[in-house]
Amino acid sequence: MLYIVGVGPGDKELLTLKAVKILQRADVVAYGDLVPEEVVEEFAPQAERVKIGHRHKDHDEVVARLLEVAREKNVVLLKNGDPTVFGRAHQICRMARAAGVPCEIVPGVSSFTAASALGGVELTDGVALRHVALLSYPHVDEEVLKSVRADVYVIFMMGDRLSQVAELVKKVCGKAVEVYVCSRISLGGTCLPLEKVEKVEKPLLVIVRKCWSPP
Numbered sequence: 001m002l003y004i005v006g007v008g009p010g011d012k013e014l015l016t017l018k019a020v021k022i023l024q025r026a027d028v029v030a031y032g033d034l035v036p037e038e039v040v041e042e043f044a045p046q047a048e049r050v051k052i053g054h055r056h057k058d059h060d061e062v063v064a065r066l067l068e069v070a071r072e073k074n075v076v077l078l079k080n081g082d083p084t085v086f087g088r089a090h091q092i093c094r095m096a097r098a099a100g101v102p103c104e105i106v107p108g109v110s111s112f113t114a115a116s117a118l119g120g121v122e123l124t125d126g127v128a129l130r131h132v133a134l135l136s137y138p139h140v141d142e143e144v145l146k147s148v149r150a151d152v153y154v155i156f157m158m159g160d161r162l163s164q165v166a167e168l169v170k171k172v173c174g175k176a177v178e179v180y181v182c183s184r185i186s187l188g189g190t191c192l193p194l195e196k197v198e199k200v201e202k203p204l205l206v207i208v209r210k211c212w213s214p215p
């Protein structure tokens with residue numbers, strides 16, 4: 001059996017009860033850099049550990065190996081945040097089922113809702129903020145912002161590209177725009193207005209609000 005489990009943005013207290021129960025029964029646990037080691041240590045000390053590299057190729061190779069193991073054992077693939085948000089959960093489950101391996105996706109707290117809750121940036125208010133668009137770098141440019149035209153954009157996978165997004169927003173958005181940088185959410189970080197950011201700390205996402213509001 002393969003489980004694809006969201007562990008939330010970093011703080012182990014944001015794991016779901018279901019995630020903990022599945023981890024306690026795991027034979028093998030696989031995870032990448034954005035999953036804290038302490039989650040595995042605390043909830044699945046019995047399991048064999050497999051670390052997954054950044055590159056797509058590494059990820060795909062590990063998944064292929066995990067599918068073979070999952071024919072006999074409980075394999076848990078941990079994903080940062082929610083596994084369906086830029087986490088390829090459905091794609092992996094389709095591969096598993098095609099190979100005859102049952103697969104279950106377990107939702108987690110996504111980093112963007114955690115950023116709103118913990119960093120104090122409202123995503124929807126039912127008045128001026130009605131539409132939220134989830135975008136991922138580098139698939140965001142002038143064309144995308146203009147065609148989506150949402151009240152709120154959440155831009156994931158910023159890495160070191162904060163200045164590019166700042167440039168883009170300056171070029172495309174009106175004067176009322178608000179840009180928040182949310183870094184290390186639930187790990188001691190918070191959301192700050194772009195102009196107040198002194199040190200860029202990863203992981204981070206950017207929330208852009210009111211790009212299209214009149215000034």
Ligand SMILES: C[S@@+](CC[C@H](N)C(=O)[O-])C[C@H]1O[C@@H](n2cnc3c(N)ncnc32)[C@H](O)[C@@H]1O
Pocket residue numbers: 009010034079080081082083084085086087109110111112155156157158159182183184185186187203204205
């Ligand atoms: C591959 S995406 C996965 C998103 C994840 N599935 C989710 O639901 O949050 C990884 C990106 O999520 C964002 N992210 C994840 N954890 C974060 C955190 N604790 N604080 C800020 N951003 C975070 C960053 O933009 C990071 O580059």
